[in-house]
Amino acid sequence: EVQLVESGGGLVQPGGSLRLSCTASGFSFNTYSMKWVRQAPGKGLEWVSYISSASETFYYADSVKGRFTISRDNAKNSLYLQMNSLRDEDTAVYYCATDGRASTFDYWGQGTLVTVSS
Amino acid sequence: SYVLTQTPSVSVAPGKTARIPCGGDNIGRKSVHWYQQKPGQAPVLVIYSDSDRPSGIPERFSGSNSGNTATLTISRVEAGDEADYYCQVWDSSSDHYVFGTGTKVTVL
Numbered sequence: 701e702v703q704l705v706e707s708g709g710g711l712v713q714p715g716g717s718l719r720l721s722c723t724a725s726g727f728s729f730n731t732y733s734m735k736w737v738r739q740a741p742g743k744g745l746e747w748v749s750y751i752s753s754a755s756e757t758f759y760y761a762d763s764v765k766g767r768f769t770i771s772r773d774n775a776k777n778s779l780y781l782q783m784n785s786l787r788d789e790d791t792a793v794y795y796c797a798t799d800g801r802a803s804t805f806d807y808w809g810q811g812t813l814v815t816v817s818s
Numbered sequence: 819s820y821v822l823t824q825t826p827s828v829s830v831a832p833g834k835t836a837r838i839p840c841g842g843d844n845i846g847r848k849s850v851h852w853y854q855q856k857p858g859q860a861p862v863l864v865i866y867s868d869s870d871r872p873s874g875i876p877e878r879f880s881g882s883n884s885g886n887t888a889t890l891t892i893s894r895v896e897a898g899d900e901a902d903y904y905c906q907v908w909d910s911s912s913d914h915y916v917f918g919t920g921t922k923v924t925v926l
Contacts, residue, residue, distance in 0.1 A: 735915070745853070745861065745904050747915035759913045762819070795860055802867045803908035803915065804851045808860035 702726040702807045704796050709812030716786050716816070722779040722796030722809055730774035733757075733799035736781050738792035739811075746792075749781065750799065764790075786816045820909040822918035829924045830895045838890040838921045840905035848907045850888040852881060856901045864903075865890060892923070900925045 708720040722734070736748040749770040750759040758770060769782040779796050793811040800806040823841040830836040840850065850868050853861035863872050865881040868888065878893045892899055905918035 737917075744902075744920040745855075745906075745917040747917060750915070759915075761914065800863075800866065802849055802851065804863055804866045805853070805861070805906070805915075806863055806872075808862075810860055 702798070704798070704807060704809035706794060706796055706809045706812035709794065709814045711815045711817065712786055713818050714787060714816055717782070717784045718786065718814060720781040720783065720794055720796075720812060720814070722781075724777045724779065724796075724798075727798070727807075729777040730754075734770075734772060734779045735797050735799055735805060736770060736779075737795045737797055737805065737808075738790075738814075739795070740789070740792040743792075748794070751779070783814070786814075788816050790814060791816045819912055819914060820907070820916050822905055822907065822916055824903075824905060824918040824921045826919070827922045827924065829926055830892075831926045832895055832897060834895055836892040836895050836899070836923055838892075838903050838923065840888040840890070840918050841886055842888070842907065843886065845886055845888050845907065846884045848883075848909075850881065850883050851906045852879075852890045853904045853906065854899075854901045855904065861904065895923075895925055897925050899923060 703725045705723045733752045735750045751770045767785045771780045795811045796809045797805040798807045852865040854864045855861040868883040869881040880891045903921050
């Protein structure tokens with residue numbers, strides 16, 4: 701069974717940093733590209749970032765480019781999102797998801813809440 | 819950047835058919851995927867590549883895509899179908915994944 705478990709969320713002040721983790725199990729993590737998606741309270745889904753299986757290709761949403769960095773450790777079956785210069789508008793539940801063959805988001809974690817507030 | 823527009827809400831009686839549109843410029847040339855999200859839960863893929871269903875998704879869910887509109891159709895609607903639905907595409911011109919604005923389906 702595919703499992704994705706996010707962690708690392710919490711309360712942080714504007715301008716601060718946070719590192720999210722996503723631990724994967726139940727599939728060959730090192731063969732899958734991965735993505736982060738976020739959802740602000742009461743709002744819709746927003747794609748954040750993408751990383752290929754061997755960390756060769758990276759994509760970022762315009763809203764986070766230059767502030768967020770996606771990375772992975774295939775030996776640890778883990779995906780990360782380093783978030784710097786956080787803003788109020790980064791407040792959201794952050795989900796990690798597997799990338800499907802058709803550019804879909806096939807499997808999702810349960811999400812971790814990031815709150816940016818003074 | 820590419821924009822996907824969805825009707826904010828759709829109401830449907832049990833047993834009837836719900837049609838959820840997703841508008842985008844020449845969206846018919848793209849591959850469209852659909853997600854169902856119930857309150858407090860992560861999204862679930864219900865339709866991929868315009869009209870294919872992942873394993874475990876009921877046949878009541880179907881999709882189509884042509885011109886400037888893609889449509890998710892839910893036949894014989896059940897109370898358990900009440901959820902938010904999002905369309906999604908890959909925009910190769912910007913290397914961005916794009917989600918629609920979302921449609922809340924209410925079962926009367």
